Amino acid sequence: MGDDSEWVKLPVDQKCEHKLWKARLSGYEEALKIFQKIKDEKSPEWSKFLGLIKKFVTDSNAVVQLKGLEAALVYVENAHVAGKTTGEVVSGVVSKVFNQPKAKAKELGIEICLMYIEIEKGEAVQEELLKGLDNKNPKIIVACIETLRKALSEFGSKIILLKPIIKVLPKLFESREKAVRDEAKLIAVEIYRWIRDALRPPLQSINSVQLKELEEEWVKLPTGAPKPSRFLRSQQELEAKLEQQQSAGGDAEGGGDDGDEVPQIDAYELLEAVEILSKLPKDFYDKIEAKKWQERKEALEAVEVLVKNPKLEAGDYADLVKALKKVVGKDTNVMLVALAAKCLTGLAVGLRKKFGQYAGHVVPTILEKFKEKKPQVVQALQEAIDAIFLTTTLQNISEDVLAVMDNKNPTIKQQTSLFIARSFRHCTASTLPKSLLKPFCAALLKHINDSAPEVRDAAFEALGTALKVVGEKAVNPFLADVDKLKLDKIKECSEKVELVHGKKAGLAADKKEFKPVPGRAAASGATGDKDTKDISAPKPGPLKKAPATKPGGPPKKGKPAALGGTGNTGTKNKKGLETKEIVEPELSIEVCEEKASAVLPATCIQLLDSSNWKERLACMEEFQKAVELMDRTEMPCQALVRMLAKKPGWKETNFQVMQMKLHIVALIAQKGNFSKTSAQIVLDGLVDKIGDVKCGNNAKEAMTAIAEACMLPWTAEQVMSMAFSQKNPKNQSETLNWLSNAIKEFGFSGLNVKAFISNVKTALAATNPAVRTSAITLLGVMYLYVGPSLRMFFEDEKPALLSQIDAEFEKMQGQSPPAPTRGISKHSTSGTDEGEDGDEPDDGGNDVVDLLPRTEISDKITSELVSKIGDKNWKIRKEGLDEVAGIINEAKFIQPNIGELPTALKGRLNDSNKILVQQTLNILQQLAVAMGPNIKQHVKNLGIPIITVLGDSKNNVRAAALATVNAWAEQTGMKEWLEGEDLSEELKKENPFLRQELLGWLAEKLPTLRSTPTDLILCVPHLYSCLEDRNGDVRKKAQDALPFFMMHLGYEKMAKATGKLKPTSKDQVLAMLEKAKANMPAKPAAPAKATSKPVGGSAPAKFQPASAPVEDSVSGTVEPKPDPKKAKALGVSSKAKTAQGKKVPSKTSLKEDEDKSGPIFIVVPNGKEQRMKDEKGLKVLKWNFTTPRDEYIEQLKTQMSSCVAKWLQDEMFHSDFQHHNKALAVMVDHLESEKDGVIGCLDLILKWLTLRFFDTNTSVLMKALEYLKLLFTLLSEEEYHLTENEASSFIPYLILKVGEPKDVIRKDVRAILNRMCLVYPASKMFPFIMEGTKSKNSKQRAECLEELGCLVESYGMNVCQPTPGKALKEIAIHIGDRDNAVRNAALNTIVTVYNVHGDQVFKLIGTLSEKDMSMLEERIKRSAKRPSAAPVKQVEEKPQRTQSISSNTNMLRKGPAEDMSSRLNQARSMSGHPEAAQMVRREFQLDLDEIENDNGTVRCEMPELVQHKLDDIFEPVLIPEPKIRAVSPHFDDMHSNTASTINFIISQVASGDINTSIQALTQIDEVLRQEDKAEAMSGHIDQFLIATFMQLRLIYNTHMADEKLEKDEIIKLYSCIIGNMISLFQIESLAREASTGVLKDLMHGLITLMLDSRIEDLEEGQQVIRSVNLLVVKVLEKSDQTNILSALLVLLQDSLLATASSPKFSELVMKCLWRMVRLLPDTINSINLDRILLDIHIFMKVFPKEKLKQCKSEFPIRTLKTLLHTLCKLKGPKILDHLTMIDNKNESELEAHLCRMMKHSMDQTGSKSDKETEKGASRIDEKSSKAKVNDFLAEIFKKIGSKENTKEGLAELYEYKKKYSDADIEPFLKNSSQFFQSYVERGLRVIEMEREGKGRIPISTGISPQMEVTCVPTPTSTVSSIGNTNGEEVGPSVYLERLKILRQRCGLDNTKQDDRPPLTSLLSKPAVPTVASSTDMLHSKLSQLRESREQHQHSDLDSNQTHSSGTMTTSSSSTANIDDLKKRLERIKSSRK
Secondary structure, three states: OOOHHHHHHOOHHHHHOOOOHHHHHHHHHHHHHHHHHOOOOOOOHHHHOOOOHHHHHOOOOHHHHHHHHHHHHHHHHHOOOHHHHHHHHHHHHHHHHOOOOOHHHHHHHHHHHHHHHHHHHHHHHHHHHHHHOOOOOHHHHHHHHHHHHHHHHHHOOOOOOHHHHHHHHHHHHOOOOHHHHHHHHHHHHHHHHHHHHHHOHHHOOOOHHHHHHHHHHHHHOOOOOOOOOOOOHHHOHHHHHHHHOOOOOOOOOOOOOOOOOHHHOOHHHHOOOEOOHHHOOOOHHHHOOOOOHHHHHHHHHHHHHHHOOOOEOOOOOHHHHHHHHHHHHHOOOHHHHHHHHHHHHHHHHHHHHHHHHHHHHHHHHHHHHOOOOOHHHHHHHHHHHHHHHOOOOHHHHHHHHHHHHOOOOHHHHHHHHHHHHHHHHHOOOOOOOHHHHHHHHHHHHHHOOOOOHHHHHHHHHHHHHHHHHHOHHHHHHHHOOOOHHHHHHHHHHHHHOOOOOOOOOOOOOOOOOOOOOOOOOOOOOOOOOOOOOOOOOOOOOOOOOOOOOOOOOOHHHHHHHHHHOOOOOOOOOOOOOOHHHHOOOOOOHHHHHHHHHHHOOHHHHHHOOOOOHHHHHHHHHHHHHHHHHOOHHHOOHHHHHHHHHOOOHHHOOOHHHHHHHHHHHHHHHHHOOOOHHHHHHHHHHHHHHOOOOOOHHHHHHHHHHHHHHHOHHHHHHHHHHHHHOOOOHHHHHHHHHHHHHHHHHHOOOOOOHHHHHHHHHHHHOOOOHHHHHHHHHHHHHHHHHHOHHHHHHHOOOOHHHHHHHHHHHHHHOOOOOOOOOOOHHHOOOOOOOOOOOOOOOOHHHHHHHHHOOOEOOHHHOOHHHHHHHOOOOHHHHHHHHHHHHHHHHHHOOEOOOOOOHHHHHHHHHOOOOHHHHHHHHHHHHHHHHHHHHHHHHHHHHHHHHHHHHOOOOOHHHHHHHHHHHHHHHHHHOOHHHHOOOHHHHHHHOOOHHHHHHHHHHHHHHHHHOOOOOHHHHHHHHHHHHHHOOOOHHHHHHHHHHHHHHHHHHHHHHHHHHHHHOOHHHHHHHHHHHHHHHHHOOOOOOHHHHHHOOOOOOOOOHHHOOOOHHHHHHHHHHHOOOOOHHHHHHOOOHHHOOHHHHHHHHHHHHHHOOOOOOOOOEOOOOOHHHHHHHHHHOOOOOOOOOOOOOHHHHHHHHHHHHOOEOHHHHHHHOOOOHHHHHHHHHHHHHHHOOOHHHHHHOHHHHHHHHHHHOOOOOHHHHHHHHHHHHHHHHHHHHOOOOOOHHHHHHHHHHHHHHHHOOOHHHHHHHHHHHHHHOOOOOHHHHHHHHHHHOOOOOHHHHHHHHHHHHHHHHHHOHHHOOOOHHHHHHHHHHHHHOOOHHHHHHHHHHHHHHHHHHOOHHHHHOOOOOHHHHHHHHHHHHHHOOOOOHHHHHHHHHOHHHHHHHHHOHHHHHHOOHHHHHHHHHHHHHOOOOHHHHHHHHHHHHHHHHHHHOOOHHHHHOOOOOOOEOOHHHHOOOOOOOOOOOOOOHHHOOOOHHHHHHHHHHHHHHOOOOHHHHHHHHHHHHHHHHOHHHHHHHOOOHHHHHHHHHHHHHHHHHHHOOOOOOOHHHHHHHHHHHHHHHHHHHHOHHHHOOOOHHHHHHHHHHHHHHHOOHHHHOOOOHHHHHHHHHHHHHHHHHHOOHHHHHHHHHHHHHHHHHOOOOOHHHHHHHHHHHHHHHHHHHHHHHHOOHHHHHHHHHHHHHHOOHHHHHHOOOOHHHHHHHHHHHHHHHHHHHHHHHHOOOOOOHHHOHHHHHHHHHHHHHHHHHOOHHHHHHHHHHHHHHHHHHHHHHHHHHHHHHHHHHOOOOHHHHHHHHHHHHHHOOOOOOHHHHHOOOHHHHHHHHHHHHHHHHHOOOOOOOOOOOOOOHHHOOOOOOOOOOOOOOOOOOOOOEEOHHHHHHHHHHHHHHOOOOOOOOOOOOOHHHHHHOOOOOOOOOHHHHHHHHHHHHHHHHHHOOOOOOOHHHHHHOOOOOOOOOOHHHHHHHHHHHHHHHHHHO
């Protein structure tokens, strides 16, 4: 290079590599500037320098290197790729920077290292720095230590791993360099700051001077927990939080593995494990058996030295433990016993959890040895057993401990109790569940009554500890029968106890008192209890719920009560309960008589034994009255029942007296403090009477009451034993029946099954069939709670009986027990009290297992048998195994103590003879079933060896091993297997068979667990090595298991664990983790576990119906042949067994070359139809299942074989999910090209997809949903319609998936449901989705409800099947759901309906609880606040729905009829017919402006009307019946603005802000005061009134009580409300729209307001009350009379029922009713009498005459009589025809009352014959009047014709028509000209207007106008034009659309369903002349249109026209009418000009 400065022109990266130092310096400087400028960390610029950064830091020139370091630091800080350079750069820094003399270089180097740590590369940095410690250059070592120290100080011990640093510390302290030693000292101090004393043991080996110096430094450190000052990138937001949050250790991930708080590091973890087994003396086992004790001592001393190592390496210590155990148990020299105990202590401390598997063998021996008195021996044994306890769980050793509790030796009893006390201290409420506490408490309770004081004290201490740990609530039930003194002693002990919480204290013991300081807490354990309180502070205060809730009665019954009642006895919620009262001594008869006479009338006691039954009956009545009035505290229950039992007592012969007697017993039990003592006096008598026909029911009631008072378990036991101690079969069968029922009512907890079983067996053997039947029914009920284990008790019954029992059980299968309805307060245990550990069976479960009689077989496992099993000759070994199998078979259920058997069987698991291995596995399987959940304690020593067998090379051995493991896991749950290192050790073995089987097993089990022990993380490194195993199957299994590991450990932990992998492996594994993250399933939900037994905890795994994965594993292993179908059927595709995994793919690979070119779906003519016929004819299975069984899959396969390509079918039914994905991909590709094929096989495709829904693999599911979306889009384009068969075999399964936990899936399913509506009617979809709302999965319920809302919104109310009412009631039920999302969805759906349908909703949903109703009202109120946004939002949310509707309008031609109309409308409004829509639009616009603008001038600017073709009018137009049509808001743009504005204003009326409310009211008032605008309120009246009375309620409850509010404000608000109402109720047409419910609430509000004394005290209060008075009168007069009358009746009924309501209130309601009665003569014809009579009937049902007479005031009865009397008077005998709505009128008091009245009035009027003549006369009158009519009408028409009297004539005609609504004026009009006809019509209308439209029969609309679109089917005939005079053409659509608007305005379309008489009934009345034809209708409509324009008033039609719309007359029209129409149009136009 010629010139030195040529490098200047080079690019920066080349400068950085230049050989000239100046060039490099310049390059580094420029790079630094570039780095500082780049803002985006992901910029591609960074990658250019990726390879150069190492050179930056290792530059040979010191000056240049400094600049390089600066640039490198900025690079590492900002570049996202920097992490890739960690290893090389840090090693460069260590080797080339730390040795630099310049301090600046070293500082930068350290900074770079720390920056790498910050960007999450801590492990790599630490690795390089630790390597640096081996460097020869001390400078480098010092810098490395300093860097580590700084990193630890800044990032904390959670990021910097301490173990490797502590490992090298001793070496550093030995360094020759002082600088290194000093730096080591500094880092030791820093480490101590983080982990405190855990650092001491590893540093014990260093020089004592150094240690002393360290100690001095350590003392100076501050005591608070240190906190990191610098954070990783991912945690940086925590820095901010840390400043605010001062709580200890507020660390990012809340304490991970290494933890950053002091207690989280355990010294044990930092120690190196020492291997000692190989170091045992060679002759140890001989010496330990030696005869000389000295030799034995030598052997033990050798072991003692070895076990002093604080951490021992895991190994097989079985022989050593066995030898030590023998010394402890059998050695005569007590010194050696103590020494062996010390050795065991050392082993337990050194091995920790790994010693757990031996604990079971040693514990019984140690406990037995406590008979030794010598203190040093006792102390050694105590230390040993305490250390051993920490290695296992209380659960595992409980059997052994309890067995020793019954020992006769008091010292053993004392020491065992003390051990239990110490153990309890380590427990928490969750590790000491009731199931465990119960047996311990039972045993300890025996000890507190022991003769030896030391035994008693120890038991007190143990019980006190338990009390402290789990709290009184949990222990009290077990202490029910303990007397007060002892209870106090227990509490006293409890207060002294100090609990251990995770602190590791020394194991030193106080020699005198033997209460060692407890050791480390055993954190593992069984599930928690519902009240997991903070144990260190149990609830203070006295025991509120009397601990001895129920006495034991006579001593003999005491024990069963204590043992039988599980945790529920104690918490009985009797209010004034005091201990002494409940533990009732038996009183003598004299005392009883004395007590009874104090509370009973004297006569009563005298007549008790009178010989005259009537006197006895009278006495009983007195007795009953006295009991009813007695106070609970004063009732001497025992005395009273003794009186009842007094002669004749239960031998009473008169059934009436007896019934009373039994009833009184029930009363006493309910009302008094009824004790077991009292119960025993009466139970005998009750049982004796239970079979009595007349008294049986009373006896049962009394027994139930006693069961409530004395607990069911105790009562049931007494009753059963009494019933079966006598011979009466009727009594026996009824007792059993009572018990069945009682169990359902009280629940099962606490019942002693064993006690009943013997009685039930007696009953089953009874000769009387009724007794047998009752017994079987009882078993059925018990089965609900106990599960299948119940059958085991009856296996030896006769086959015939067994089959009956089985049939009963079959009936109960799948049912869940009902929730207890009685005694609930007492039953604290229910399915919900599962703790966080899902796989531990809870107490209830264990109880059932405990009931099985278990045999002790340990004595049969003799040493001869054990040596046989271990014999050299395989035949003898086999004999031994056969014997074992025989023993287990014979015993059926065995106790967990099986002696030496585990060791013997373990040896056989690696037998060279495979047949024996299999036999051993079978025995172990048997063992699991026989031992039940107690097999847990053998998991470590026997279960893990079974897993080792999974590595066997023989397929059948592996299959047997897997079946055995599954059988064990079913009993134990998974927790025991996953705890500790055993499983990870197995996975570590590089045996491909073992690995794939074990991973397959884990993949199957993990997804079913709710939580796993933390030890699961230990398996992860081995899982990663399996991912890269040479064996493909292992890799595959590892990949399958990955998501399930992640599900429990979380992605972060898994990703962190990749840190130790090689970089290449790491990237691969991380990629797999990412993939697994996407497929990660959610953890199973908690309650799902409790399926079989929600009460009393869940069933143990054994008795639960095997879940699918378990079944699969068994099926897959027992038959080694590959059976892909089976795997598929069970929904475990991804986990097919290896057998299949290996063989099946090989098959497919052979076929890889097969021809795949042809079509994949073959069209078979009529194939689908044939399949449907077959299914209908039941030739094939109907596609209906909860999970798909094999036969369904086989059937589908067969059906597909003819129409699906063979190769595709193989893919579709393959056992591996990846093949399903392939199949789906192929189907997607062929979808477009093979439409016909797809449609031809659609039913099969959909069925196959339903199978995929049962797969656990998410990717398949996603693919399937993707395909479905495409499929339904295609079907809608093809205008295809799903058949019923296709729909019913697909939709229900699709709906299951809507409850999937993943959002993506739920979205897809919803999208598919939307698209389905295009190929299957929404109204038919509705019931399927409705069914989905009944699911147990709350997500599914919520989604289904939302979908229902969408359907209603899009398709109107017609989709609601079977009827809107039923559907909405179903939906409304969910408002009370316990899940928030479901509640919200239900509310939203109903609000949607409300938006579409208005206040009608409140009728349809039926009665809701007050809470639910208020939630709904609140939600409706909220939704009304955002009206304008709603329609828009809707369009956005459902683009698929709306767009596809517009594009697929033609699809409708195939649409089913029922949906035609609604679809047509959508299609219209979505501009499906462009031409029609545009024409329509223009004319609509005009009407709208006219109607909705306040601007008066608009009407003058009437544009030219288009001339239309009129031919279409010849087609008779069908005017549909007025029926509710509702279509979503955005389908009808016409009225949205007015209606939504009104909605919005109304919602503000109910606002909490007074001003907002007043403003809204003013706006509404403005509308109401202007007649032309008032109509706009139509349809909103109920909504407005609801808002108003909500506001009234708000004022009454809140505002009036608010001191801060100005009362003037309130008065102002009141006057606004009242003013508004008065305006509203003056407009009769609107007033009549108010519905009954709303009127009732309104009247309630107004009357409450009138009675509000707070108002009267205000200045203007009187004025307000007067106005309210006026308003009430208006409401009564103007509302719909039926509705208001009905409302008042209901209100009166409610007010009389409500205890809180004042008599004044009822009085005012009655005054209103009297007012109504006065109005009746005028209004009787407009009242729907049937409804009123129904209301009166209900009233009389609630208040029969006797009850009414009891009322303080006589007004109610008088009011009712007056009302009925008036109705009778007005209606006469006809009134009896109006009882149609009353269901069983014969029973109705009302009918009898009316008949009496009629009879009475007839008697008054005279004899019957007079009546007849009267009737006859009236008939004649009618005839004659008809003759006169014509003359009268002719007269009127004359007047109308004359100019002067025309007004008068019209008025008379109007009056006449009103009076004789059936008069026919048609003949008079017919002869006149068209002009005269319309003149008369118009005149009548004007008069009607003036008189406020009184003559109208209101048909109001319950739908806000914006929501209505009428369905007028388009006339299909072709339009031939009729020329108009102007030559323009007018199409009929114009009139139709106009008509549509008018009809909506007039409410024609929407009869209110609820309270109007149905139209048909109106039509049947003579009030309605039918209109000749629909064209006439049209012309009357058009005249209205014109008139309404002229008057600028949009009023309703008069009644004639309203009704005529209801008549569907279709007679063809005459041409004359068409001409008239034309003329009329002309006239309209000319008048407009």
